[in-house]
Amino acid sequence: MTVLPPPLRSVTPAELAERLAAERRGTPLLVYLDGEGRQRIFELGDGGRTACIGRDPEAEVPLTWDTEVSRAHAIVERLAGCWTLVDDGLSRNGTFLGGQRLRGRRRLRDGDAITIGRTTLVFVGAAGEGGTTQTTRYGGPPPLSPAQRRVLDALCAPVRDDRFAAPASNREIAETLVLSVDTVKSHLQALFEHFDVQDLRPTRKRNELVRRAFERGAVDS
Numbered sequence: 001m002t003v004l005p006p007p008l009r010s011v012t013p014a015e016l017a018e019r020l021a022a023e024r025r026g027t028p029l030l031v032y033l034d035g036e037g038r039q040r041i042f043e044l045g046d047g048g049r050t051a052c053i054g055r056d057p058e059a060e061v062p063l064t065w066d067t068e069v070s071r072a073h074a075i076v077e078r079l080a081g082c083w084t085l086v087d088d089g090l091s092r093n094g095t096f097l098g099g100q101r102l103r104g105r106r107r108l109r110d111g112d113a114i115t116i117g118r119t120t121l122v123f124v125g126a127a128g129e130g131g132t133t134q135t136t137r138y139g140g141p142p143p144l145s146p147a148q149r150r151v152l153d154a155l156c157a158p159v160r161d162d163r164f165a166a167p168a169s170n171r172e173i174a175e176t177l178v179l180s181v182d183t184v185k186s187h188l189q190a191l192f193e194h195f196d197v198q199d200l201r202p203t204r205k206r207n208e209l210v211r212r213a214f215e216r217g218a219v220d221s
Contacts, residue, residue: 011033017159019031059072066118069091079105085105142195155209
């Protein structure tokens with residue numbers, strides 16, 4: 001999975017699962033947050049070889065909330081087998097790639113950060129497109145016992161099936177796995193420690209555990 005800037009890593013477990021699923025489809029994509037902080041994914045190639053990024057609602061990647069973005073700001077275009085970013089000088093505030101102002105065309109590589117107005121978009125490449133795809137499992141999943149894996153999978157199951165769902169409750173896990181609630185609590189406490197979330201507020205622990213489980217590949221998305 002491509003490493004994203006910290007703001008784009010602070011997404012819900014459901015949004016992370018959505019991005020993992022998109023990456024596994026093998027299509028290059030743009031990942032960004034909208035004006036309300038929700039993750040947005042635009043898969044390149046679905047609509048052709050060119051995608052406009054701009055404030056116009058009819059742009060392929062519409063950043064309608066960002067007043068610093070021009071109506072037609074920049075273009076992502078497939079050229080000679082690679083995806084490129086183009087700013088031909090029509091944008092009011094410019095386009096920045098990796099922190100440097102873009103003039104003309106640049107080839108996109110996996111993990112490139114594009115700044116347009118106040119919005120950051122990250123290009124996630126596919127193997128063989130736009131350079132070498134850099135993937136990581138953030139150290140990979142920690143070693144878990146079979147019982148811990150079953151509890152973790154049951155915890156994450158609702159999120160996998162419905163991006164808007166909450167993680168399973170202790171009672172739901174217990175009923176699914178035919179365990180006592182106390183046993184589930186014991187396994188979850190161990191999982192909190194394995195994924196280093198034991199010191200978070202109780203209201204955040206479960207969601208963060210699910211997010212990190214997807215992020216590190218401990219469960220299938």
